[in-house]
Amino acid sequence: MLPSSNLILQSVLDGVFLGFLYSLMALGLSLVFGVMGIINFAHGDFIMLGSYLVWILANSLRSDPSLMSVITVPLFFTIGAAIYVAIIRPVLGKEPLIQIAVTVGVGYVLQNLALMMFRAEPRAVQISYLNFYVNLGLVSVHTAKLTSALLSLFIVLGVHYLLTKTWVGLAIRATAYDKEIASLMGINVGKIFLLVFGLGISLTGLAASLWMTFGQADPYIGSSFGLLTWVIIALGGLGGVSGLLASSIIVGVIQSLTMTLVSPSVSLAIPYIVFIIVLWFRPQGLFGKG
Amino acid sequence: MSDAVLLEVVNLSKRFGGITALNNVSMRITKGEILGIIGPNGAGKTTLVNCVTGIYKPDGGKVLFLGEDITGRQPHFIALKGIARTWQKIRPFYNMTVIEAVTAGALLRTKDVLKAREEAAEILEFVGIPRSKFEVLGKNIALIEHKLVDLARAIATKPKLLFLDEVVAGLRPHEVDVIADVVKKVNREMGITLGVIEHVMRFVMNISDRIVVLHEGRLLTQGKPAEVARDPLVVEAYLGTKPV
Amino acid sequence: MRARISSFVLPALIVVVAGATVPFLVGFNQYYVLLALQSVIIASIALAWNIIGGYAGQLDLASFAYVGLGGILATTLMTEYNITPWVGMFLGAGVSATLAFFIGYPLFRFGVKGVWYALSTAALVVILHEVSIMVLGSFDYYIPFVEGWYYLRFRTWENLYYFSLIILAFVISLNLYISRSKVGYYLKAIREDEVAAEAVGIDIRKYKLLALMTYASILGFIGYIYIVSQRTFSYKTFDSSLSVYIAIIGIVGGLGSVSGTFTAALILKVVEEYLRGYLGGVLPGLHLLLFGVLLITVGILRPEGLSTLTDALVKKVKARIWGGAP
Numbered sequence: 001m002l003p004s005s006n007l008i009l010q011s012v013l014d015g016v017f018l019g020f021l022y023s024l025m026a027l028g029l030s031l032v033f034g035v036m037g038i039i040n041f042a043h044g045d046f047i048m049l050g051s052y053l054v055w056i057l058a059n060s061l062r063s064d065p066s067l068m069s070v071i072t073v074p075l076f077f078t079i080g081a082a083i084y085v086a087i088i089r090p091v092l093g094k095e096p097l098i099q100i101a102v103t104v105g106v107g108y109v110l111q112n113l114a115l116m117m118f119r120a121e122p123r124a125v126q127i128s129y130l131n132f133y134v135n136l137g138l139v140s141v142h143t144a145k146l147t148s149a150l151l152s153l154f155i156v157l158g159v160h161y162l163l164t165k166t167w168v169g170l171a172i173r174a175t176a177y178d179k180e181i182a183s184l185m186g187i188n189v190g191k192i193f194l195l196v197f198g199l200g201i202s203l204t205g206l207a208a209s210l211w212m213t214f215g216q217a218d219p220y221i222g223s224s225f226g227l228l229t230w231v232i233i234a235l236g237g238l239g240g241v242s243g244l245l246a247s248s249i250i251v252g253v254i255q256s257l258t259m260t261l262v263s264p265s266v267s268l269a270i271p272y273i274v275f276i277i278v279l280w281f282r283p284q285g286l287f288g289k290g
Numbered sequence: 291m292s293d294a295v296l297l298e299v300v301n302l303s304k305r306f307g308g309i310t311a312l313n314n315v316s317m318r319i320t321k322g323e324i325l326g327i328i329g330p331n332g333a334g335k336t337t338l339v340n341c342v343t344g345i346y347k348p349d350g351g352k353v354l355f356l357g358e359d360i361t362g363r364q365p366h367f368i369a370l371k372g373i374a375r376t377w378q379k380i381r382p383f384y385n386m387t388v389i390e391a392v393t394a395g396a397l398l399r400t401k402d403v404l405k406a407r408e409e410a411a412e413i414l415e416f417v418g419i420p421r422s423k424f425e426v427l428g429k430n431i432a433l434i435e436h437k438l439v440d441l442a443r444a445i446a447t448k449p450k451l452l453f454l455d456e457v458v459a460g461l462r463p464h465e466v467d468v469i470a471d472v473v474k475k476v477n478r479e480m481g482i483t484l485g486v487i488e489h490v491m492r493f494v495m496n497i498s499d500r501i502v503v504l505h506e507g508r509l510l511t512q513g514k515p516a517e518v519a520r521d522p523l524v525v526e527a528y529l530g531t532k533p534v
Numbered sequence: 535m536r537a538r539i540s541s542f543v544l545p546a547l548i549v550v551v552a553g554a555t556v557p558f559l560v561g562f563n564q565y566y567v568l569l570a571l572q573s574v575i576i577a578s579i580a581l582a583w584n585i586i587g588g589y590a591g592q593l594d595l596a597s598f599a600y601v602g603l604g605g606i607l608a609t610t611l612m613t614e615y616n617i618t619p620w621v622g623m624f625l626g627a628g629v630s631a632t633l634a635f636f637i638g639y640p641l642f643r644f645g646v647k648g649v650w651y652a653l654s655t656a657a658l659v660v661i662l663h664e665v666s667i668m669v670l671g672s673f674d675y676y677i678p679f680v681e682g683w684y685y686l687r688f689r690t691w692e693n694l695y696y697f698s699l700i701i702l703a704f705v706i707s708l709n710l711y712i713s714r715s716k717v718g719y720y721l722k723a724i725r726e727d728e729v730a731a732e733a734v735g736i737d738i739r740k741y742k743l744l745a746l747m748t749y750a751s752i753l754g755f756i757g758y759i760y761i762v763s764q765r766t767f768s769y770k771t772f773d774s775s776l777s778v779y780i781a782i783i784g785i786v787g788g789l790g791s792v793s794g795t796f797t798a799a800l801i802l803k804v805v806e807e808y809l810r811g812y813l814g815g816v817l818p819g820l821h822l823l824l825f826g827v828l829l830i831t832v833g834i835l836r837p838e839g840l841s842t843l844t845d846a847l848v849k850k851v852k853a854r855i856w857g858g859a860p
Contacts, residue, residue, distance in 0.1 A: 108826030112819035269664035272657035369735035
């Protein structure tokens with residue numbers, strides 16, 4: 001009993017859309033890890049926090065979730081900067097295990113805060129201007145997914161442009177390359193770190209707004225997104241925007257296909273199985289150099 | 291000095307991307323000597339030691355230790371065979387006490403922790419760490435002490451050949467003299483053959499029996515310290531008068 | 535050398551004797567005995583974690599992969615085939631150790647460490663969680679009521695509690711033994727600096743794998759007791775959050791510190807139970823939130839955890855017992 005080719009095509013298309021959104025989710029994590037060397041285990045929980053925030057805002061303002069990014073992005077930049085100053089800065093230069101422990105603590109706090117406030121049931125935004133399908137014959141396109149994919153791609157490329165073509169981007173890359181040399185060049189490394197961490201977290205606020213146009217919030221999506229974005233970084237290798245996009249789309253398509261062809265629970269496990277196997281044979285990632 | 295060859299390196303090469311860090315280097319270390327390995331920055335000195343001790347796998351050539359081919363073997367295997375080393379950038383065990391760190395080295399030749407601790411204590415005293423420091427954590431000691439503990443940890447593995455990678459880097463002049471005395475003692479009293487990678491000329495010229503000079507990944511010359519110091523090729527390499 | 539064996543057996547004996555008085559102190563109140571049993575199980579798991587996490591310094595986040603696998607195996611063997619858990623627990627230990635080997639061997643062989651090791655182990659729990667939904671379905675399995683030492687199940691919790699104390703004593707002794715043996719020195723050296731450890735002749739892959747498999751086999755063994763104490767198992771037994779919680783105990787207790795880890799496990803369990811009992815209905819997850827805050831605080835202010843406090847206490851007690859200088 002083979003599934004129809006239409007079904008497979010549809011599933012690949014959905015996977016590609018999801019993959020673009022994943023690349024936006026992973027972008028902030030990749031920046032924070034690549035530039036600061038900080039291992040943020042709470043990254044996914046910020047997406048979760050953002051999703052709840054978007055849920056509340058969109059429902060009370062009776063507006064589309066994606067528009068809530070106007071609020072979440074600056075708010076999350078501020079939250080990120082505050083967390084950097086209060087929690088991350090004190091452990092810079094300490095053993096990785098301590099850094100991981102601290103961010104695990106942040107994730108634990110956020111997850112359980114959500115559990116306390118919203119309980120475990122999933123929440124979705126009722127209003128979305130884009131929640132309909134456009135039938136294109138062979139496949140149909142969910143407009144919210146398409147829009148979130150396009151916006152994600154736009155943002156990822158925008159941040160790439162920022163990093164490669166502007167003075168701030170140059171300073172960020174110099175810092176990533178060598179902190180000491182960067183500070184000798186007159187770059188304020190402390191400010192760059194604050195900026196990068198704030199940016200990294202604000203991108204989760206943005207990703208959350210797009211996610212909520214078709215997804216749901218529950219306290220545990222943070223853990224899933226957290227692990228998933230790390231998997232994407234591991235597969236993509238650090239540094240390249242093309243590696244990030246390619247590995248995100250691979251993960252999205254694998255998930256979508258296994259969901260359609262096998263079962264939802266397998267679709268959740270498959271990326272991790274791929275991840276472990278890739279780690280064994282290519283610790284630098286599928287698209288990393290070395 | 292006996293002429294028995296302890297280590298023989300034959301046409302050793304190592305590349306990193308497009309850069310050739312070691313280019314067909316051949317050299318020998320004979321039993322009992324202190325061999326100075328010098329050269330300007332980027333000459334390939336540390337790469338050479340990393341290839342010999344198994345940190346890097348060489349791209350070509352052979353490493354023979356007491357006649358046995360140990361090319362590309364794992365570091366712990368090479369340590370077991372009898373080659374130890376210290377590190378240019380110190381690699382202390384911060385959350386272990388001084389005596390524990392050295393005991394970890396001594397446990398290579400015995401399973402008995404108490405015996406290893408006793409050996410570690412002797413070696414620490416030998417290199418000049420007082421007993422009062424034995425129970426101090428690695429993160430709470432000074433740089434000179436780190437260098438000595440690093441050295442003691444390497445000696446504790448009972449090597450036949452010990453590489454010291456820029457052991458006096460970052461030390462004050464009187465501390466350099468302390469290390470020089472310890473290094474000579476390690477060679478004479480313990481009978482350990484030494485390969486000393488060095489930048490500080492005064493130190494290496496003072497302690498070495500023989501010197502090899504590396505330059506841009508190649509063996510430039512070798513000989514007695516006094517000969518090497520007069521060699522125009524060496525002077526050129528260091529002063530950079532040769533047009534690049 | 536005075537008291538070589540007693541130095542790692544005596545503390546365990548003290549814990550067992552002190553622990554054995556608990557049911558009497560609480561007047562055999564089943565709620566408290568069960569709480570004591572659960573505390574002892576968590577402490578045993580955390581101390582097993584200390585071997586891979588505390589000594590070898592590998593941030594393992596897969597504890598409940600091994601607990602679940604070993605426990606579900608032993609439980610299923612009992613319920614389906616009437617095989618005594620006395621056999622099943624050893625099989626559980628073996629299966630968990632085998633899983634650890636197949637995960638650990640390639641990871642260590644290819645030099646996966648730090649964050650990537652932590653993530654792979656976190657991924658392992660998710661994989662087992664999802665795979666077990668396929669295998670077990672999404673129901674809770676309740677163990678049919680059988681009684682007696684053959685099944686290690688009883689009408690009241692005391693016997694199982696005493697049995698768990700023996701496991702705890704074994705894990706404490708094993709920890710203390712390791713910390714004083716060559717393996718312990720080697721694991722700590724690996725934790726501090728893998729490259730330097732290799733250069734003094736330590737086969738880091740072999741010793742990390744040894745630590746991982748020891749940890750996994752203890753967890754696989756305890757699994758059955760854990761499931762009996764929970765009265766049920768399901769795919770949810772492969773719990774990511776609990777696996778992180780075990781690592782939190784180890785870090786809050788202080789890496790490599792037996793007394794610190796033990797104390798942290800007990801304190802956190804009691805606090806958890808208290809908060810759950812009084813506020814759980816109103817604020818689920820409050821205790822976990824507080825543990826998150828605690829973890830952040832420890833990470834920033836006291837990376838050595840509780841160990842400096844508890845070590846000083848242990849020294850004092852030792853001095854009392856042997857009459858030596860503290």
